Every structure is written in C-alpha cells, then in structure tokens.
Amino acid sequence: MSLGSLLPPLGETIRCPCCDRTIPALVLTDAYLCPRHGLFEVGSEENDPKKNNVVHLDSGRQWLFWQGQWHCQHQQIESLRTEIFAALDHLHHQGFHATRITLAQRYRELVTPYLESGSDCFRRIYYGKLRLYGLPVTFQPETQADYRWQVISFELTKAPGSPKNYAYLTCTRVSESGGKFG
Numbered sequence: 001m002s003l004g005s006l007l008p009p010l011g012e013t014i015r016c017p018c019c020d021r022t023i024p025a026l027v028l029t030d031a032y033l034c035p036r037h038g039l040f041e042v043g044s045e046e047n048d049p050k051k052n053n054v055v056h057l058d059s060g061r062q063w064l065f066w067q068g069q070w071h072c073q074h075q076q077i078e079s080l081r082t083e084i085f086a087a088l089d090h091l092h093h094q095g096f097h098a099t100r101i102t103l104a105q106r107y108r109e110l111v112t113p114y115l116e117s118g119s120d121c122f123r124r125i126y127y128g129k130l131r132l133y134g135l136p137v138t139f140q141p142e143t144q145a146d147y148r149w150q151v152i153s154f155e156l157t158k159a160p161g162s163p164k165n166y167a168y169l170t171c172t173r174v175s176e177s178g179g180k181f182g
Ligand SMILES: [Zn+2]
Pocket: 016, 017, 018, 019, 020, 021, 034, 035, 036, 037, 038
C-alpha cells in the first residue's frame, strides 16, 4: 500500500483555511490538524464533485478550495458579514472603495430574514433596495450559474479612491462594541 492511499484526498498537507499556515494530514484519516485551529476534515458535499472541501470539526464551518484559495461557505449571517467587511477593509487599504456588493444566490435564504426584521446592517431602505454597510446589495444574476458562483460568496464592484461615506466602517464598529448582529 502506498503512502498516498493512507492520506486524505487533498494530499500530504493543505493550507489551514483560518491561518494559512501549511498543516499536515493525519495518516489513516480524512483530516488535517492545525496546531492553532484544530481538525479539518475533508467533506463529501454533494454540490462538490471535486471533493475540494473541508469542514472545521469544532465549528462546522466549511470551505471550498478553488484557484489556490479557500472560500468559506457560510452557514451564519455573522460570518458572511465579517468576510464582506474584511474584503471592504482590504480594498480600502489598496486605495479602492466598493460601490456595490453582489451576493451568491445560495445566500438568499440566509439573508432574507435579516432584511425583513429591519436589522441595522442589512435592511431595506432607499425605496426597497437592499443595503449592507451602506452599499447597495444585489444577488448573482440567475444567468450566471457557473461553478465560480457555487464557490465564491460575493463579489465587490470597486472604484479608485476612498469611500465617500464610511457607513460600512461605522456600522461594524458599532456592532463590535454593541455585541450581536440582527
Ligand atoms: Zn490554522
């Protein structure tokens, strides 16, 4: 029996989806162990014929590996919102700002209850248009049903320069100090 057949499907090592360090496979399991973040098990998601996904055993969070990066598959609104904020922050540091957020269709169900409850950060204002962090939000066009949209969670439309309003930064600061979203 070769060593390869004793290893999980993603090989000898992967990059930890949480901290990006290289972490080893545990032989004879389908898992990888990060000293900081614990066990990640290769999942068997039906939507993922490529089997490029791992589940964090402690939290149940799931990632798909695509084009050299892990993409978190959010089950909770808070984690989706946090990832969008990190991307907005990253854009800002690169000298850009976002003008629009496009969410994957698969999050429609996750996001909808927060629209209807009139949450501070995800709500219908401006004639029913959905906004997050002060930015207009739309869903992925139904016509774009390619594999990419099954993996990525959202896309930011960007423009050069700092944002004209900092609603998204303020919103997150308030929510971090005030606690719970929703
Ligand atoms: Zn880690």
